[in-house]
Amino acid sequence: MKVSQLYVYPIKSLRPTALSEAILTPRGFPYDRCFMLLKVEAGENGSPSTLKNMHIPHFSEMSLFQTDIEFPKTDNDCGRVIVTHRSPGSRESQKLEVPLQPDVAGLEPLQIVMHRSPTTGYDMGAQYNEWFSERFGYAVKLAYLGSHSREVLGTLAPGKRKKSLPLPGWTLMSTEGIGKWLNPMLATAIAAKAICMIQEAVQEKPPLINAAFLFAVLAPVAVTVSYLLSTHSPEDRITFADCAPYLLISETSVSNVSARLPEGEEMDRTKFRPNIVVSGAENAFEEEFWSTLTVGPDLTRLFLRGNCVRCQSLNVDFTTGQIGTDESGNVLKKLMKDRRVDRGAKYSPVFGRYSFLDPAGAGTRICVGDEVGVSQKSAERTVFDWPGLSN
Template sequence: MRTGDMRIKITELYIYPIKSLRPVSVPSARLLREGLQYDRRFMLLKAEADGRYTNVQVSRFPECALFAQALDGDHVVVTYQDPKADREREEQEELRVPLDPAVEDLQANGTVDILLFGSATSALRVGDEYDAWFSARLGYRAVLVYIGDDRRAVLAHAPPPPPATAPKSWFSFAASFLPSYLHQQQPQQEKGGEGEREEEKLVFNEAAPFLITSRASLRDIEARMMPNGEAVDMIKFRPNIVVDEVPSSSSAPAPVSPAPNDHDDNEESALRPWDEDFWGEIAVGPSRHRLALTANCARCVSVDVDYATGRRTDVVLRRLMRDRRVDAGNKWSPVFGRYSFLLDGSDTATRGGGDALVTSVTEGAADVAVGDEVQVTRRLSERDVWAWPK
């Protein structure tokens, strides 16, 4: 099959209503400036004996993998899968959490200060009954919080202003020649000017609103690094958007676990392993919603969590360390996946005669679906360099 017969498409979409629990696979989703709708609006905290709280993240609390999430109308339904229970006799006790609780109703429960990835916010406690349900299964006192209307600051790697913006000072003129990963060091621009972006914000996602991964790169991991042909589950990498190459005539997603070397020898791939390292911008779907890919995702022990047992192994991370430490700004961690942001404004395509054709206008939200085509509209000559403040 030739390259012209293949297209890069979205094959999976995932949201994590409660951070660090198992993901929810969805056929379509709305992209907001702060992330996919309903993604990571809730988070669990461990209440320490000294009164402080610790963020419950799957890297430090692998037992999070035992909690499954599903959407049911305007609620997320959480179930606990006890690895020690008799599955035939186990009664699944559900916890129903409203996806969009009224902030005014939660304010009486009190707030908790959150510091996540160096970026601070304040979160609302959801309620004692929710805390008790999680605490009974985790074995320690846990608190469920909701971000409400608050947001966290993006401390680095936000997309730079559009190039059409006229320089306003000698500093901004000089900064326009810096690589993309250094733009976060520019002084904050005042809002409202032509060509400027509103300040980027986060919920309980860590460094960016979206994480994009590639099935071609995952197949490469399986083929080169897993000596016994073990499959690696993509959800270990906790992406929002997964892309793969599929026949252009098909809108269906590719198989979830394709064979590592399932292409004909003469076939040219539309998507090569690790090609996404050099993607600067993509356009998604018939309306060509634009996403800026601004930073690499460095990997930690969370990729070795066994989702069946809620314990860590020592397989994937160690093997990624062999040749995926490719980010000079994060030289001790291997890279898999790209952080991204939704871009505002009009996207343009070119007709055969060279005239510009406006194909979409994004105003802070966009709808995407499994099967949507992905086009790489800007490539990088070299990889981004991680520059998050320490």
């Protein structure tokens, strides 16, 4: 199998920028979903206005905006996102250039919550807000994430522990069982005893501080540090992406969807919003049993941790910015027939896999044409787990 396409979405829910290569980071491709749009909703009875997250299933007109990226060429160049908007039926287009790495000094901070995972963004200001507002026909703000990020909720990320695990036998002393408390305490007891023995050997008299006192002082610290290390890891953070740093799909599975459309029509793979597209899979949807992939000459590992459950965005007609009126507007319904295969989201069809980078691969490069291998499979499908989103 090979990497056939790479995509980055500098502004969430707008059309993507295709790449021939990209740098892998624990939080996704650089500049992926680093901006998002928010609708300004007027308050009632004199109350302040509120901001509503804009996602393509609810704001299908977002599909009329195409993005391209000019990456920084020098240390003093911040790069730019070039946004192109074309109204349905129009031959003319309008363009806006947005700095890819804006200076946030002086920008108003915004509190943004996506899928119950909060973060802070920055209001890009009137120049950009007014351009988007004019094209949407209602007030909109463009938000920049900056150096902030969001937590991956549930157990999707590799650093997250399972919520419910059996405790009998050997698992009692694992970090997943009661061992997450006993292990640091046991280590502290051994360390305290060793310190006292060394002190006694050096001084040739009883130690000034006994092992029991050292244990009482150090054990709470050890347990706290162990807990923090086990529950918080650097790869467990994301941008304005929905649930994971990467979304991976298979060309073979896209072809399966195309076969459900009238003869001669093909499913636009970008409607699935992938970052990485893999070609050469033998069977459609076999990726749902892939656990670990290796990519490129460095055999960089990607951990496939969850299924992507689908919504109305698959039915959007990119030429009109509306829900399709022909068979392309029934893609979600077609997938409902046999793709509701995740018991964590039993009312939604599955297509694609949420993926995370092995931290050891941070900084490596992925290219179109790179070989892809399956190094680990699972006997069962994963279960979607994001608090408040599972159904």
